[in-house]
Amino acid sequence: MIHLSYDRKKYQEDMINNVKLMDNVVEIGCHIGTSTKIISRLNQDGTVYAFDNSPESVEAMNNLGIEYANIKFFNADVRNEEVLYDFAEKYGKIDVLCVDLGGGYHPDTVFKVFFIWSSVLKPRVSLIRNRGLIDFINSSISSENIKSEGGYLESSADNILPKNLKELKRWSDKL
Numbered sequence: 158m159i160h161l162s163y164d165r166k167k168y169q170e171d172m173i174n175n176v177k178l179m180d181n182v183v184e185i186g187c188h189i190g191t192s193t194k195i196i197s198r199l200n201q202d203g204t205v206y207a208f209d210n211s212p213e214s215v216e217a218m219n220n221l222g223i224e225y226a227n228i229k230f231f232n233a234d235v236r237n238e239e240v241l242y243d244f245a246e247k248y249g250k251i252d253v254l255c256v257d258l259g260g261g262y263h264p265d266t267v268f269k270v271f272f273i274w275s276s277v278l279k280p281r282v283s284l285i286r287n288r289g290l291i292d293f294i295n296s297s298i299s300s301e302n303i304k305s306e307g308g309y310l311e312s313s314a315d316n317i318l319p320k321n322l323k324e325l326k327r328w329s330d331k332l
């Protein structure tokens with residue numbers, strides 16, 4: 158299932174309703190760890206892999222990692238393909254993907270990050286915080302019944318092969 162929210166409280170409610178004790182969770186856009194702490198208490202027998210590229214996150218998240226043994230922080234830009242490849246290779250199975258690049262942040266970038274990370278990691282559930290995506294969903298209608306049960310788009314996820322992630326490559330700092 159894929160849950161969308163804009164209000165941060167609803168994003169955190171989605172965490173409370175969906176994260177289980179043994180889940181391994183990827184949290185994209187952890188900032189200084191306000192929601193990371195909530196996840197960390199929910200999945201005490203799993204790990205929270207928290208990502209943020211902001212320099213502000215470093216000290217706060219490193220301190221949080223000392224206090225909460227199941228938080229692992231990555232100071233990285235999630236648009237870089239190496240970040241996803243390295244992570245997927247090392248840590249494998251992920252149950253929940255959380256994406257919050259800023260609630261009002263570009264929905265196109267948020268969708269692309271969600272689509273590529275979820276297609277590779279295939280989580281059971283994805284939780285996304287973004288206003289534009291909710292607006293798009295609530296303002297759209299289709300007569301075709303294409304729908305996914307998991308936390309990724311089943312109709313197209315298998316077309317994403319890590320070697321062919323040209324979309325992500327376009328954002329790479331190297332290009």
Ligand SMILES: C[S@@+](CC[C@H](N)C(=O)[O-])C[C@H]1O[C@@H](n2cnc3c(N)ncnc32)[C@H](O)[C@@H]1O
Pocket residue numbers: 165185186187188189190191192193208209210211233234235236257258259260
């Ligand atoms: C609104 S804050 C997240 C708040 C946090 N989820 C919470 O509940 O407290 C958005 C975060 O996304 C991070 N971010 C934006 N673009 C990013 C990117 N390309 N890679 C990694 N982090 C990014 C920002 O640095 C910022 O800390």
